[in-house]
C-alpha cells in the first residue's frame with residue numbers, strides 16, 4: 001500500500017484502499033470545481049448520482065441503464081426500498097430475512113415491521129455455510145410481501161444463488177431486496193438476468209470509494225413507477241427548481257433520490273468503478289477464486305494443526321471474496337497479525353476474516369500473510385495482547 005510496501009492489506013471488504021486516480025480526481029473536484037467554480041459547478045454535479053449509478057450498473061451489477069442511483073447510505077436506502085415495496089404489496093404482511101444477515105439490515109426491517117404491525121420472519125442461516133434454498137422455500141407463503149437477503153454473507157463470505165432464490169420468492173408472489181455490500185466489485189452480479197426487484201449496496205468496500213462514500217440502490221425498471229419511496233425530498237421531485245407547492249415525484253429512478261447528493265464521495269464511486277471496470281469483473285472474480293482457494297489450501301496445511309478451522313464454504317462457487325477462519329484466540333491473533341503488518345479483521349464469534357481483494361493482492365501476499373499467521377499461532381506471540389476487542393473491529 002501507499003508509503004508502506006511491506007503492508008499486506010486483507011481488509012478491503014471493510015474499507016477498500018485509495019486508488020491513485022481517485023486521489024487526483026478528488027483533489028481536482030475540491031480545488032477547481034468547488035474552490036474556483038463554487039456554486040456554478042452544480043450544473044456538472046447534479047447528474048453525478050445517475051452517472052455513477054449507470055457506471056456501477058454497466059461494469060459491476062449486470063443492469064441496464066436508468067435503474068441504479070448513487071445516494072444516501074445502505075441503511076437509508078434499505079429503509080426506502082423496503083417501505084416502498086411493502087406499500088406496493090397491500091394485503092401481505094410478512095417480511096422475511098435471515099438471522100445471520102448484517103445487523104443494520106435486521107434492525108431496519110425490525111423497525112419497519114414494528115411501525116407497520118408486520119411480522120418479521122427470521123430464517124435460520126448456518127453462520128459458516130449461509131442460507132439454504134430449502135429453508136427459504138419452506139418459509140414462503142401467500143402472506144409474504146418481501147424477502148431481504150445478502151448476496152454474500154458478511155462474516156463467512158457464503159454466496160447464495162441470486163437467480164434461484166429470486167425465482168422462489170417470485171413464485172410466492174413476493175418481492176426481493178438484495179444487499180450487495182460484500183458482492184459488488186467482488187463477484188459478478190447479474191441483477192437484470194436474475195430478475196431481481198430491488199437492491200442496495202455500499203461503495204466503500206470492494207469499490208474503493210472511501211470512508212462514508214454514498215451507497216447505491218437499484219429498482220427494476222418496470223417497478224419504478226409503481227413504487228413510491230417514503231422520503232419525499234426535493235431531489236426526487238419532478239422539475240425540482242420550480243420549487244412547486246407539493247411533491248410530484250420525478251419519473252423513473254430519479255424519484256428514489258432524497259436530498260443534496262454527496263459530490264466528493266460520488267466522484268470517488270465513479271473512479272473506483274472505472275478501475276474495476278477496466279480490470280473486468282469476470283477476470284477479477286477468476287483471480288479472487290484462485291486467491292481464496294490458495295489461501296484455504298495453505299490454511300489446511302499450515303494452520304489446522306494450530307487450531308484453526310475453516311468458517312467459509314469450501315466450494316469456490318459458493319464463496320465471495322473473503323475467507324473466515326475460526327480460532328478460540330481469533331481476536332488476539334488478528335491483533336498480533338496487524339503488528340506484523342498484515343491487516344485482516346476480527347468478527348465475533350471467534351473469526352478472523354481475510355479478504356485478498358484481487359485488484360491489489362498478489363499470491364505472494366497470501367503466502368506471506370499465512371506464513372505470519374502460522375508463526376503467530378505456533379509461537380503464541382499474541383499472549384501479551386488484551387483479550388477484549390476495542391470499539392471498532
Ligand SMILES: *Cc1c(COP(=O)(O)O)cnc(C)c1O
Nearest residue numbers: 073074075102154179181182202
Ligand atoms: C457494510 C454493510 C452495510 C453497511 O451499511 P451502511 O448503511 O453503509 O453503514 C450494510 N449491509 C451489509 C451486508 C454490509 O456488509
